[in-house]
Amino acid sequence: MNARPEKRPWLRYGLLGLFAVPWIGIPLWMLLVNSFKTQGDASVLSLGLPSHWNLVGNYRTVIDQGSYFTGLGNSLLIAIPTILAVLLLGSMAAWSYARSRSRSLRVAYYCTTLSIVLPPAIIPTVYVLTQLGLNGSRLGYMLTIAGTRLGVVVFLATGFIRTLPVDFEEAAALDGAGKWQIYRRMILPLLAPVLVTASVMLIISVWNDFFFALFLLPNTNESTLPLTLYQFASTSTHGVAWNLVFAHVVLSSLPLLIAYVFLQRRVLSGLTEGGVTG
């Protein structure tokens, strides 16, 4: 890609490594190693190895008392259908926005993209959900997340479809392909790289969402992972126990980190080449 060979790559790598130690290394090591310690050991917050390993005990406590599996189940139950729906509905709308000249659709498009930048109005959202009889339910939360996250998909996908020539769609229509068929067989496959980028952004923001969950999911049996983490760490007995808080943090972060280990190439290239900045 670059013709000029780099003169001193090792100096650069050295500096990057030097920066990575306090930025990534120390905090993550502190997190992991202290989650294996006893409460007394962990309260010192040292970076040394545990004098007494309490790995099983800590993680068992988190699973038993931190409602970890409730949180994991709810997070999966909420995130997967929501993200799939946002990708599907967003790309469908994007096709309309990209190809239509209608003024009202253009207004809808701008309104949708504005939702990326403008802050969510949480109190009236609670009001709307109450009016719909959905307040405090998983469904209400999922719909809200979908409504506030559609902007990213619509924005990326509309921009991408606009760069595609319209001829193929017209040819397919002349050959008798239905609208759904054209969308399903032509638009969706072409959108794949954009949708990869969008799903990475969606997964990160939906899986880690705490703000909406805090307001919209008041029942503990519907708590997502960030909520169970917050509830666990806020109870006075665990709040001072860094070993337990850290164990919960490790377990809550694990699903995305495991996925990242396998998909990091896709994730990083999707975000750098998928056109976040266009």
Add this chain to the structure above:
Amino acid sequence: MPSLTSPARAPRPARGARRGGPVGDAALPAPGSAAPVRRRGRTVFRYAFALPSILLVLLFFAIPFIANGLFAFTRWTGYSSVITWDGLSNFRLLQQLGVLSHATEVTAIYAVTSMLVQNVVGLALALAMQRTTRGNSVFRSLFFIPVLISPLAAGYIWSAALATNGPVNAVISVFVPGGFHYAWLGHNLSALICVACVDAWKWTGLVTLVYIAGLNRIPERISEAALLDGAGPWRRLRSVTFPLLAPALTFNVVITLVGAFSALDVVFSTTGGGPGDATAVLNVALYNEYGQSFFGMASSLGFVITLLVVLTAVPLITWLRRREVQM
């Protein structure tokens, strides 16, 4: 994000011309009446495809957004079933309680700090890891890890790291004779700055990737030309890279600033708004009002966030875009 509109604009005149009807359609052998019918059919399906998305955005973004501008001026509590117009009294009361201007100021300091840290560190990292080499890929994936961790988790990690006996002070103690035991989260200003930095830490990886994408979009030949003209590395950075990086800069500055205005999670898991109310950003104050069932006042605080976003984002985008260089 703004530059996505520019490539899209190209095909539009062509289609606009066809819309004129007679010119484009006359070329078609089809009978004149067929075109409008087909067009109407087409429009209906366009609406049908966009409808679910429009409904969701309308119900859960647009309507709440507009309603917030109204609720902000109403007396609305959980103790009464009626919502009445109340003018500016919510804002007046919040000001008397010492919440309004304090929370706004705290939010502004928080957002600017977070934005600066993210962009300075993100840009530096992007310049250091710009080329797609094997070594750089390792560092890129390493520096991206915090983005995957929830902001809440990031808060817990750093509140431990910044504790009086935590690793941050331990590392500083190595260089300071007699040890160093500063309570980073225990003093008003340092707590605010630290919490904003935790927020920045969580998102810097993403900002870095956007800068890398921006850097790699700069045509190689331009920097090569500058090199041949005898420009040194600093000069190339200042006169070639930075001006051509402007779209990425606009995007990053605006997104990080606007995102930090609505911060809540990191504050919740580090200081909970304290010490006192030193880190009680607008959303924390909003949650407190909501918790006491003062929904009108909570809406007023939400409205202030909206104002902050609109009043900074619009001039900022205009100003930054005017400085962008077209390639």
